[in-house]
Amino acid sequence: MNESRVMTRSVALLSGDLDGAVAAALIQTQGVQVFGLAFATQFSPVADAARRSADQLQIPLRVVQPSPTEYLQLIARPRFGYGKGANPCGDCRLAMLAAAVEYLTELEAQFVVTGEVLGQKMMGQKRSHLEMMEHHAGIPGRLVRPLSAQLLTPTLPETEGLIDRSQLLAIHGSGRRQIRALGQRFGLTGSEKGAARCRLVDPAYGRRLRTALVSRLPAAWLLPGLFEIRQHQWSEDRGLILLGRNQDENDRLGQLFLALPADPTILLATPIGFHGPTVLSVGLSFAEAEPKIAGELRKKGFPAEVGERLALSDKSNDWVMRLVRESPV
Ligand code: SF4
Numbered sequence: 599m600n601e602s603r604v605m606t607r608s609v610a611l612l613s614g615d616l617d618g619a620v621a622a623a624l625i626q627t628q629g630v631q632v633f634g635l636a637f638a639t640q641f642s643p644v645a646d647a648a649r650r651s652a653d654q655l656q657i658p659l660r661v662v663q664p665s666p667t668e669y670l671q672l673i674a675r676p677r678f679g680y681g682k683g684a685n686p687c688g689d690c691r692l693a694m695l696a697a698a699v700e701y702l703t704e705l706e707a708q709f710v711v712t713g714e715v716l717g718q719k720m721m722g723q724k725r726s727h728l729e730m731m732e733h734h735a736g737i738p739g740r741l742v743r744p745l746s747a748q749l750l751t752p753t754l755p756e757t758e759g760l761i762d763r764s765q766l767l768a769i770h771g772s773g774r775r776q777i778r779a780l781g782q783r784f785g786l787t788g789s790e791k792g793a794a795r796c797r798l799v800d801p802a803y804g805r806r807l808r809t810a811l812v813s814r815l816p817a818a819w820l821l822p823g824l825f826e827i828r829q830h831q832w833s834e835d836r837g838l839i840l841l842g843r844n845q846d847e848n849d850r851l852g853q854l855f856l857a858l859p860a861d862p863t864i865l866l867a868t869p870i871g872f873h874g875p876t877v878l879s880v881g882l883s884f885a886e887a888e889p890k891i892a893g894e895l896r897k898k899g900f901p902a903e904v905g906e907r908l909a910l911s912d913k914s915n916d917w918v919m920r921l922v923r924e925s926p927v
Contacts, residue, residue: 606630606760607707609698612659614647616781616788617713617745622655623784624744625711628761632711634659635701637694640666640822642796647789654786662697667817674811683804685796695735709740709755716746717771745769745777797822806830810838815881823854831894837882839894841875848876860913867891870907874900884917892921
């Protein structure tokens, strides 16, 4: 083995996807010491999947979790815009690369490795986009994409002889055959879902989240699970009413209520004596929420009978609310 390679170190971005793991393995087989780094956000919780890849590669893994509020700020004002949902992929990739560069400096490593593939549709990985990322990350020539390296400008580790370009690949587009075959050869079982695992890429989820980002609700209340509930009703831009469509959503609304802070404007309403949706109201006082919850239930056909009730709670207070007033005789 070349002596210069014994000391060569790299940081590989891992998310549990096969591409990232295969890219890391291609560098590892050249005698380079690889350290994994996973960037796990509240919308893309990849830590466990990345750890499986790191275990298969038998490399250490650092998991970086940006603060949820800071990551929401990044989503609210992305420099490079959105994908189909609320996914600010350009900015998010840059934040990942910034974390990788910090680890690189700490380890005195020579380069960063990613599983990006030129022309892959889902991530919009055009040549200009890949070059721009490298430029903005502040590591010109030190970002190696082993899966497409032969189609890209040679990087410094290649020209300096730290890695052998001829052993890197020339994959273009979304075809998976070669990556799957390499995964099998290296004994890797990473996911093929790619960005689909990130909640932000779903257009409907993204719309709900982006509406909340411009609302007056505190950022700390914007838990990822809120935007999985499809029945969202806003009251101006400060009150959000969520209705469960089935038992699973009703249970999730109960869990979200428990996860949110104890605040008089966070209320959970559950039906008493009839089958209907659980309702979570966020940002409205009891007096404001009561008619809106009743109105939403009536619009959905709940309840039709006089005397039906809802139990309401704000964690420190409980009320019983009548849904239909007794009609005057
Ligand atoms: S898909 Fe999600 S996690 Fe991946 S780069 Fe885009 S925003 Fe970030």
